[in-house]
Amino acid sequence: MRVLVVTHEASRSGAPRVAQMVVRALAREGHAVSVLSCRPGPLLPEFAALAPTSVAVLPRVRRRLTGSRWLHHVGRELDVVGAWVDLLRHRADLVYVNSGAAGAYVRAARWWPRRRTILHVHESAAVLTDLLAGAGVRRIPDDVELVACSPSVHADLVRLAGRPEEQVALLVSVPDEDRVFGLAGRAGAAPSIGEVVVGCCGSVEHRKGVDLWLRAAREVLAELPDASVRFVWVGDGPVPTAQLDSRIRFAGPSDNPYPAMASFDIATLPSRDDPFPLVVLESMLLGVPVVAFGVGGVPDQIGDAGVVVRPGDVAGLADAIRRLVLDPVARRELGDLARRRVLSEFSGADFERTLQKVVAR
The missing domain is CATH 3.40.50.2000 (Glycogen Phosphorylase B;)
Structure with missing residues (x-):
């Protein structure tokens, strides 16, 4: 046809x-x-x-x-x-x-x-x-x-x-496995040794929950003032500038976000509405543990290979991030489980x- x-x-x-x-x-x-x-x-x-x-x-x-x-x-x-x-x-x-x-x-x-x-x-x-x-x-x-x-x-x-x-x-x-792995393999900025990078990839907008993400980031940083942790958002849109902590960065849009996504130690999805966000599966494919609000089909995507939080529960999102920041073994185990889940189920x-x-x- x-x-x-x-x-x-x-x-x-x-x-x-x-x-x-x-x-x-x-x-x-x-x-x-x-x-x-x-x-x-x-x-x-x-x-x-x-x-x-x-x-x-x-x-x-x-x-x-x-x-x-x-x-x-x-x-x-x-x-x-x-x-x-x-x-x-x-x-x-x-x-x-x-x-x-x-x-x-x-x-x-x-x-x-x-x-x-x-x-x-x-x-x-x-x-x-x-x-x-x-x-x-x-x-x-x-x-x-x-x-x-x-x-x-x-x-x-x-x-x-x-x-x-x-x-x-x-x-x-x-996810398009070959494309994701191919683009992620290109040279990208790596996090500092010992630093935990908590990332998000998507448009900087209300529906994607940028304000909720900022609140959770500030809670984590307040609870872990001495921890080597950095929050990074990759995506296009107006950057919030009010009272940004130096450890919170909006990196802007990227022609190839996959190296940045692969460098995340924890991926987050703070969306208010997202039926089946491909970025969740792509992060899992890259072996990055995901902490997300349970909107739309996100619970079906993550299963037991990440952390699903009640939609809009900023305190719960912050707590889940904090626990993974402090537990490198759990991060590694969840990341491995996430990759296996995507390869077998999607x-x-x-x-x-x-x-x-x-x-x-």
Whole structure:
């Protein structure tokens, strides 16, 4: 088939990286795959290395209008028209929409009755509902094949779409092992001898819990004033500057965050909402123990190979970090257990087999 994979962006976040795995797997099956990104981004060259890749028509204009308070409705319809033009250019048999954030393509694809559509959802119910409503999709059409990235998202989709469980596919996100190991192997800054680095990788924003992470970091540093410990956040976004301890650092975005992630002694996930964060599995794959709030599918990811804390429990997050800072043996054991869990439970081969079944159906 001619398959068009639509990624809502070409950033280094989780959903576009899953889209790369989808593109690679479909191409291996012999499909004629092309990629459309709704906006430019640093992953475009990597997509282009896998399949012919283009950017949506008028991406900045469409984004500006849909984000406008006064012109939102006009912008929404223009966005759908732009999506229709994009689909007209590609003439695919199957449109694979990788994220509810590209909901305009779900609407536009329905204007082509012979084209089948897959919507691969990486968002929680509340976020997905807002994204689809913003694209003018009030109800998920019955002829759109639904794919969930995690068990929690699967349950959300069954409820939102009103479908039997077996009619919503579960394609659990997995890390790209070769890519992660290859990029992590490049030279990166190593922590000082004896220093414990507590890291976080993600956008610096409210949903990712940057304020909660800062509170936990300050609690740990206050309880361990003489310990050689440093907190590092790698990711793009406005850096909080108020009352930052010298042992707390925001490193900014990185073209390759994996060396930094591999240098963490403890990885953290303080998110308020994160259905199935790929960064958790990637940290585990690198042998780094993870301390995380139990949001979305995070407990399913970590199992007993890390520490899961009640969502929003800053004191619990700080306590778990503190205990691992003081216990290098536990860090090493959890890191080894984490790597084994990912390799056995979240394999790329399983991902590709499930994807083949979804596309065949």
